[in-house]
Amino acid sequence: xxxxxxxxxxxxxxxxxxxxxxxxxxxxxxxxxxxxxxxxxxxxxxxxxxxxxxxxxxxxxxxxxxxxxxxxxxxxxxxxxxxxxxxxxxxxxxxxxxxxxxxxxxxxxxxxxxxxxxxxxxxxxxxxxxxxxxxxxxxxxxxxxxxxxxxxxxxxxxxxxxxxxxxxxxxxxxxxxxxxxxxxxxxxxxxxxxxxxxxxxxxxxxxxxxxxxxxxxxxxxxxxxxxxxxxxxxxxxxxxxxxxxxxxxxxxxxxxxxxxxxxxxxxxxxxxxxxxxxxxxxxxxxxxxxxxxxxxxxxxxxxxxxxxxxxxxxxxxxxxxxxxxxxxxxxxxxxxxxxxxxxxxxxxxxxxxxxxxxxxxxxxxxxxxxxxxxxxxxxxxxxxxxxxxxxxxxxxxxxxxxxxxxxxxxxxxxxxxxxxxxxxxxxxxxxxxxxxxxxxxxxxxxxxxxx
Numbered sequence: 001x002x003x004x005x006x007x008x009x010x011x012x013x014x015x016x017x018x019x020x021x022x023x024x025x026x027x028x029x030x031x032x033x034x035x036x037x038x039x040x041x042x043x044x045x046x047x048x049x050x051x052x053x054x055x056x057x058x059x060x061x062x063x064x065x066x067x068x069x070x071x072x073x074x075x076x077x078x079x080x081x082x083x084x085x086x087x088x089x090x091x092x093x094x095x096x097x098x099x100x101x102x103x104x105x106x107x108x109x110x111x112x113x114x115x116x117x118x119x120x121x122x123x124x125x126x127x128x129x130x131x132x133x134x135x136x137x138x139x140x141x142x143x144x145x146x147x148x149x150x151x152x153x154x155x156x157x158x159x160x161x162x163x164x165x166x167x168x169x170x171x172x173x174x175x176x177x178x179x180x181x182x183x184x185x186x187x188x189x190x191x192x193x194x195x196x197x198x199x200x201x202x203x204x205x206x207x208x209x210x211x212x213x214x215x216x217x218x219x220x221x222x223x224x225x226x227x228x229x230x231x232x233x234x235x236x237x238x239x240x241x242x243x244x245x246x247x248x249x250x251x252x253x254x255x256x257x258x259x260x261x262x263x264x265x266x267x268x269x270x271x272x273x274x275x276x277x278x279x280x281x282x283x284x285x286x287x288x289x290x291x292x293x294x295x296x297x298x299x300x301x302x303x304x305x306x307x308x309x310x311x312x313x314x315x316x317x318x319x320x321x322x323x324x325x326x327x328x329x330x331x332x333x334x335x336x337x338x339x340x341x342x343x344x345x346x347x348x349x350x351x352x353x354x355x356x357x358x359x360x361x362x363x364x365x366x367x368x369x370x371x372x373x374x375x376x377x378x379x380x381x382x383x384x385x386x387x388x389x390x391x392x393x394x395x396x397x398x399x400x401x402x403x404x405x406x407x408x409x410x411x412x413x414x415x416x417x418x419x420x421x422x423x424x425x426x427x428x429x430x431x432x433x434x435x436x437x438x439x440x441x442x443x444x445x446x447x448x449x450x451x
Contacts, residue, residue, distance in 0.1 A: 009050055009088075012046075016091075021101045022043070023039050023040065023099060024039070025037050025040075025100055025102045025103065030119075031117065031119065031356070031427050032305070032354075032427075033224065034062075035224065035225075035228045052084060052085050057117070058071075060423065072422055073419075083109070084105035085105060086105055087103065117420055119362070122416055123365075125362075126365045126416070130369060135264075135271060136215060136262070136264070137216045138263060139213060139215075139364075140210075141258060142211070142255070142259070143208065143211075144208045144255050144256070146203070146244070147205050147240070147241050148241075149240075160205030161180070162178075163204045167200045167204065168201060184209070184230060193211060193222045193226050194211055197210045198210070203251035209226070219357075227357070252317060253319055256303070256353045256355050259347050260288075260345060260365070260368065262285075270342045270343075272344040273344035281336065285346065287375055289346060289371065291367045291372065293378065294371065295366070295370060295411070296350065297409070298363075298413075299350065302356070302416075303363055304351065304402065306354050307399050307431065310396070321395060322389060322395065324382045324392040325379075330349070331387060333350050334349070335347040363416070366415040399431070403428055406425070407425060
């Protein structure tokens with residue numbers, strides 16, 4: 001049973017051959033955003049992809065250490081298949097691997113129904129809700145990451161690349177002594193990801209590359225590919241790029257900020273703009289902000305999806321700690337940049353770089369949609385510097401608390417999908433259980449000598 005139009009496969013196969021591409025890497029995001037896939041020979045591409053490419057469904061739940069977490073329809077169901085079909089509009093040659101093109105897959109159960117665990121499918125469901133309202137959501141992702149180099153002196157075997165303080169927003173060899181960032185910017189720029197700028201961030205070895213805004217699904221596709229590309233290019237130089245939320249005690253964390261705007265169905269009218277209002281924001285924008293604030297505890301589960309994520313939060317971290325919003329205020333969870341007109345948008349600063357882009361964007365849009373649908377009223381915006389818990393409620397302080405909030409938020413789970421939410425919850429509860437059984441370096445240092 002096929003789930004997409006197969007009529008283009010032979011034509012695409014011929015086009016790839018003419019371009020000297022002999023392998024298609026068919027990939028998709030698992031629960032944590034790792035790109036899983038198979039390499040398909042182009043000379044048999046139409047035949048192979050025409051009936052779908054099978055994968056074991058339980059791969060969704062594979063942990064970073066290689067364990068397989070059981071979930072509904074997974075291991076306990078006998079490790080059944082899912083079937084991947086290429087979204088041919090996403091075919092993109094990989095600049096650093098000559099002869100290889102990457103293609104993002106849509107995933108189905110063998111009976112033809114959409115695979116409920118697919119993060120891409122979760123986002124599509126939420127975007128469809130905006131379509132019903134006649135709204136086109138646009139998203140611009142911003143991702144920070146650390147670049148590490150090998151070190152025999154470090155217990156982990158890695159140290160921060162280009163170690164030196166005070167290099168925020170510097171360019172050139174001063175903060176990037178081997179021009180790794182510049183090289184990555186150029187290479188990724190040839191990968192169709194619409195990257196526009198790069199800079200050294202606050203911490204040593206920390207960088208940011210910005211992606212242009214586009215429709216929500218395309219933005220998530222590009223962010224997913226971007227993370228994989230940065231890590232691959234680092235590997236090629238013998239380095240390690242990590243999107244871990246907070247890899248170091250003595251440096252800040254890495255954020256995943258999302259700029260979100262809403263447009264009319266034809267894409268001509270910016271729906272967050274209102275020149276007649278005192279602050280230039282429309283009622284629709286305020287409803288969206290209110291929805292994000294109301295559903296922020298549940299949103300944290302997909303925007304801050306690891307145990308480590310919650311070590312990034314806190315006062316004076318430039319990472320959100322409280323549930324608030326402000327006009328051009330970077331200490332708020334939701335910031336409204338100063339531009340208006342076609343640039344009217346909100347910036348969600350909640351997420352960290354470990355988040356799966358499909359799920360982070362789906363969570364943002366789901367919360368905003370609920371605010372718009374229910375016409376929620378936003379509170380007064382934050383004035384001055386934030387991080388005062390007497391003025392605003394706190395975000396969840398742990399992954400466990402965020403998962404509880406997601407499970408209890410029936411409106412959010414209804415949009416993201418009940419089965420997906422159960423799978424996500426099962427996977428993340430396993431992560432917490434494994435962590436709670438593990439003896440950390442901190443515990444050994446803290447207790448062994450005196451106790």
